[in-house]
Amino acid sequence: MQKLLIIDFGSQYTQLLAKRIRDIGAYSEVVQFDDKISLDNVKGIILSGGPDSVYEEDSPTLPENILESKLPILGICYGMQLIARKFGGKVETRDVGEFGKTTIKIMDHSKLFENTDKEFNVWMSHKDVVVEVPDGFKVTSKTNNGIIASFENEEEKIYALQFHPEVKHTTFGETILKNFVIKICDINETWKLTDFVDEKINQIRKTVGDKKAIIALSGGVDSSVAAILTYKAIGKNLKAIFVNHGLLRLNEAKEVESTFKDYFGIDLTVVDAEERFLTKLKGVTDPEKKRKIIGEEFIRVFEEEASKESDCEFLVQGTIYSDVIESAKSGKKTAKIKSHHNVGGLPEDMNLKLIEPLRELFKDEVRSVGEILGLPREILYRHPFPGPGLAIRIIGEVTKEKLEILRKVDDIFIKSLKETGWYDKVWQAFAVLTPIRTVGVTGDRRNYGYLVSLRAVDSTEGMTADWSKIPHDVLDLSSRRITNEVEEVTRVVYDITSKPPATIEWE
Numbered sequence: 422m423q424k425l426l427i428i429d430f431g432s433q434y435t436q437l438l439a440k441r442i443r444d445i446g447a448y449s450e451v452v453q454f455d456d457k458i459s460l461d462n463v464k465g466i467i468l469s470g471g472p473d474s475v476y477e478e479d480s481p482t483l484p485e486n487i488l489e490s491k492l493p494i495l496g497i498c499y500g501m502q503l504i505a506r507k508f509g510g511k512v513e514t515r516d517v518g519e520f521g522k523t524t525i526k527i528m529d530h531s532k533l534f535e536n537t538d539k540e541f542n543v544w545m546s547h548k549d550v551v552v553e554v555p556d557g558f559k560v561t562s563k564t565n566n567g568i569i570a571s572f573e574n575e576e577e578k579i580y581a582l583q584f585h586p587e588v589k590h591t592t593f594g595e596t597i598l599k600n601f602v603i604k605i606c607d608i609n610e611t612w613k614l615t616d617f618v619d620e621k622i623n624q625i626r627k628t629v630g631d632k633k634a635i636i637a638l639s640g641g642v643d644s645s646v647a648a649i650l651t652y653k654a655i656g657k658n659l660k661a662i663f664v665n666h667g668l669l670r671l672n673e674a675k676e677v678e679s680t681f682k683d684y685f686g687i688d689l690t691v692v693d694a695e696e697r698f699l700t701k702l703k704g705v706t707d708p709e710k711k712r713k714i715i716g717e718e719f720i721r722v723f724e725e726e727a728s729k730e731s732d733c734e735f736l737v738q739g740t741i742y743s744d745v746i747e748s749a750k751s752g753k754k755t756a757k758i759k760s761h762h763n764v765g766g767l768p769e770d771m772n773l774k775l776i777e778p779l780r781e782l783f784k785d786e787v788r789s790v791g792e793i794l795g796l797p798r799e800i801l802y803r804h805p806f807p808g809p810g811l812a813i814r815i816i817g818e819v820t821k822e823k824l825e826i827l828r829k830v831d832d833i834f835i836k837s838l839k840e841t842g843w844y845d846k847v848w849q850a851f852a853v854l855t856p857i858r859t860v861g862v863t864g865d866r867r868n869y870g871y872l873v874s875l876r877a878v879d880s881t882e883g884m885t886a887d888w889s890k891i892p893h894d895v896l897d898l899s900s901r902r903i904t905n906e907v908e909e910v911t912r913v914v915y916d917i918t919s920k921p922p923a924t925i926e927w928e
């Protein structure tokens with residue numbers, strides 16, 4: 422089968438690139454930069470970004486055989502800088518980076534930019550820049566800051582982009598990738614999500630055999646889809662476990678329980694584990710420590726529940742690709758951003774075998790799988806909620822008192838969004854409780870209360886995000902309700918940072 426090869430230099434977005442290629446309907450494979458690379462059936466090569474700088478010693482280099490192959494090449498970010506250096510251009514670092522939204526202007530015709538505007542927004546994440554392109558290459562676009570955003574050698578079919586076309590916030594990103602895959606590499610075969618569903622159901626059936634499995638069910642999108650997929654494979658041999666770790670939102674435990682009992686015939690056990698989680702978290706302020714403690718405690722609960730069943734050997738989790746990438750469990754060079762509780766937060770000694778049917782997919786693909794499986798909209802379009810819950814939204818130590826405050830604030834914000842029709846317009850929204858105390862005046866009295874931040878983001882798969890442009894009156898409504906109804910809070914701010922440079926959750 423014809424394919425595109427993606428060479429991974431440690432970008433946070435490598436699998437996202439693979440996904441975009443799937444969206445275009447072509448088959449792609451990701452390999453590490455130092456793997457032995459076979460070029461059989463390969464029609465084009467994409468070089469990913471990465472955390473290194475090409476001028477540093479020991480930084481990853483271009484595999485030799487790809488240049489000899491004369492196949493079309495597209496270098497992105499680090500990949501672009503590698504091409505510049507390899508062919509004799511110049512790469513330098515700058516004091517000020519470009520992270521998030523930047524505008525570029527097309528300077529010269531390029532096949533890559535066919536059907537795009539002459540000027541459009543792109544998503545950047547870099548500090549190094551190409552200051553001189555190699556001989557034989559031409560600059561095809563620059564950013565508003567005068568930085569080279571793309572260059573190419575059309576004859577050799579070598580193309581380079583400083584920005585990330587694989588990121589949804591890059592307008593025309595899909596057009597650019599399509600131009601590369603279809604017009605430049607000439608690929609024309611199809612990949613479908615329904616094939617994926619059938620394949621996974623068979624695989625799960627084979628793996629579990631006549632043993633039993635438990636599914637860690639949070640009521641969120643990913644684990645609900647994983648649950649139905651697994652239920653289709655092994656039926657009654659699947660038991661669902663929902664852990665109430667005391668870090669949930671207002672009324673969440675009750676809602677999840679009733680939704681699942683009503684909708685699906687799956688056998689669901691709710692485990693009340695509030696005291697054990699909060700005891701373990703006592704005095705802990707470091708975000709990574711919190712995540713590891715929670716990840717381990719989850720597994721201990723699942724092990725205890727599994728041991729109550731005969732022949733229960735498997736734990737199904739709704740892990741998706743963004744959980745994997747940020748925990749640095751993908752490529753060799755990928756930097757760790759944070760340990761997602763269900764991946765980087767897992768203990769080393771665990772006796773259940775993991776099944777993660779959605780591990781390679783992104784959120785929007787998971788939603789599509791859910792649609793194929795017939796899950797209701799209200800489950801599929803819930804905002805994501807992280808496994809460690811409110812523990813990573815309370816900056817500093819987690820206490821019962823703080824959990825109470827944050828639950829009330831979060832509930833008011835979400836209700837305000839729902840009432841004004843904004844809940845479905847943003848990808849994820851929540852509140853964060855900071856340890857900062859600030860002076861307020863309520864009813865002529867001094868009130869020394871907490872500072873909370875509201876956060877709402879627009880995203881497609883959580884890998885990048887922009888802050889949502891919620892109207893001022895909706896923010897105003899939320900702020901007034903919060904300060905009126907939650908006396909411990911004296912100040913409300915709205916988070917206006919994109920990812921990158923920030924992340925979605927604060928810890």
Ligand SMILES: Nc1ncnc2c1ncn2[C@@H]1O[C@H](COP(=O)(O)OP(=O)(O)OP(=O)(O)O)[C@@H](O)[C@H]1O
Nearest residue numbers: 637638639641642643644664738739805806807808
């Ligand atoms: N309270 C919980 N009880 C049981 N399992 C949980 C709980 N919270 C998280 N998990 C497990 O951890 C996995 C990762 O959590 P995550 O929040 O990323 O996914 P989700 O809750 O299924 O979906 P969403 O991202 O929409 O919230 C879940 O798929 C589920 O398997």
Ligand SMILES: O=c1[nH]c(=O)c2[nH+]cn([C@@H]3O[C@H](COP(=O)(O)O)[C@@H](O)[C@H]3O)c2[nH]1
Nearest residue numbers: 760761762805806807808809883924925926
């Ligand atoms: O199940 C989870 N376990 C975790 O440990 C975790 N950390 C972040 N998230 C969610 O992932 C998405 C990206 O968040 P970040 O930009 O903060 O990494 C956002 O949707 C976050 O809510 C988690 N989900």
Ligand SMILES: NC(=O)CC[C@H](N)C(=O)O
Nearest residue numbers: 470471498499547548549
């Ligand atoms: N995202 C990237 O590929 C970054 C490449 C390089 N480290 C830079 O800062 O420019």
Ligand SMILES: [Mg+2]
Nearest residue numbers: 639641806807
């Ligand atoms: Mg969740």
